[in-house]
Amino acid sequence: MKKRLAVAFTGPSNSGKTTLILKVARKLIHYYKKDVAIIKHDPKDKARFDVEGKDSYKFSDTGAEVIVTSPNRTTYFSNKHKDLDEMIRLFDNFDILLVEGLKNLPLPRISIFRDSLDSDYFPYMNALAIDGSINLNEYDLPSNIDILDINSADDVISWIFKNAKEV
Template sequence: MQKRSAIAFTGPSNSGKTTIIEKIARVLIRDYKIAIVKNDPKDKATFDVEGKDSWKFFQTGAEVVVTSPTRTTYFSHRQKTIDEIVRMVDDFDYLLVEGLKTLPLPRIAVFRNRIDESYFSCSEAIAIDDSIDVKDYTIPPGIDILDLNDVDQIVGWIKTHAKAV
């Protein structure tokens, strides 16, 4: 029985977080149940179309669930803690979290072109591509360096380091 595990990804805008999470999910989904949580810190994401029933329902202030034969979508007006999200999603082997760098989860920081060293304090690994020369930086001991283009290497790291939730 696979225990439920979580791993988080962080990094500057346009560093490739969404792309690597998508690639990892496509690999893991072959053998595991995967859930993904994405943080939207600037509240910019749009999910529904004005005028449609689900949009109208959400405008009332209610919690809204839209269900169909192929998916269920949940719209909430309340921010959820990671524990609440874990209970809500419930049935997964791996939870991949984009953002939410204050969560106490093992974290891979994703960088292209340059490393922002401020992420070192909240990361256990960095995933970089060949646009970065690690010799230009002082990577703290204990931070693993992963190849952003080697999905299998990153999946292996996740299987070893993900935290049971």
């Protein structure tokens, strides 16, 4: 079985988490030739993946676990909470798992900020991805935090290869 690595990204809304994950995923896939899996946490349960009235919505609405397959994709709908190990088993074959959110998962974590830092995130972060809008001298950062350039996918990928957790 190949080595599988996982890392998490966290930060406030509109900090650039999704943008950074997209850049990192694209580079891992196209340049490094890695199989990438992504888990996104939806804490407010507001993401909508299906349209009311369609068959897949009707099936999912029963409370059943539903897989919709087509020539180009397979979509899994679950009405049950899954822990990290259960989600990893669903993906089966990947090299790198990128998780957005879920700050209580036991994964190395990159926190993403623009303009200002929120010290509530400090206990959960192993690295901090920022741009020039943040003056680190204004904060009392824990000493073990790595500082990354939010605009450099290479910087973040290098950190992932060194620090991600094998899962």
